[in-house]
Amino acid sequence: MAEKLKFYFKQIAGIREPKEVDxxxxxxxxxxxxxxxxxxxxxxxxxxxxxxxxxxGDFEGSEATVNKLIDEMFIENFRLNPxxxxxxxxxxxxxxxxxxxFATKILQQDKAxxxxxxxxVEAQGLLYNLKIxxxxxxxxxxxxxxxIDRKENELxxxxxxxxxxxxxxxxxxxxxxxxxxxxxxxxxxxxYALLYKANNPTLGMTVLPGLINRD
Numbered sequence: 602m603a604e605k606l607k608f609y610f611k612q613i614a615g616i617r618e619p620k621e622v623d624x625x626x627x628x629x630x631x632x633x634x635x636x637x638x639x640x641x642x643x644x645x646x647x648x649x650x651x652x653x654x655x656x657x658g659d660f661e662g663s664e665a666t667v668n669k670l671i672d673e674m675f676i677e678n679f680r681l682n683p684x685x686x687x688x689x690x691x692x693x694x695x696x697x698x699x700x701x702x703f704a705t706k707i708l709q710q711d712k713a714x715x716x717x718x719x720x721x722v723e724a725q726g727l728l729y730n731l732k733i734x735x736x737x738x739x740x741x742x743x744x745x746x747x748x749i750d751r752k753e754n755e756l757x758x759x760x761x762x763x764x765x766x767x768x769x770x771x772x773x774x775x776x777x778x779x780x781x782x783x784x785x786x787x788x789x790x791x792x793y794a795l796l797y798k799a800n801n802p803t804l805g806m807t808v809l810p811g812l813i814n815r816d
Contacts, residue, residue, distance in 0.1 A: 632763040638670045660712040717752040727796040762814040
């Protein structure tokens, strides 16, 4: 039945499938690809070793692994034939190169830092009840942390930014100012650190919020 409908839409109704579905790729899609590649890279390591410990040897063959994971992202998001090689042209090629370079940069830094423990990737379900002064009730704050890793007595709360977000800010007070110069990316990462500490009150470790961007 599906083939008959496909024949009708294409041959009789004249409705053609777009040759390039990639024209809708935007910053959101780019960020989603990177997050999924990094998430699967580390979850595969954890599943294979049955351990959260990451060693330098785990990065052997990482370039081929990243290429494979990027292929998976295109196949899943654009419903490509998994039995065929992904054709990288035009915007597809641009997206692949940006994600590949960014993922490679992150993995190079991680390899140099290893060994460490990857506590979580794409951590969800972190909520915090924020009490507002002179107001009844409270506000529920939540978020998804890109990655949480630990080395010795330091625990890092990391947020990936596929844009060119600034890493600098004048002061903590400046993060709460309502103007165009406010560093929203830094504010978001500090917020994630607050969420994690609030959900782990007996942590007993130094929490380091951080950003990793494309530059």
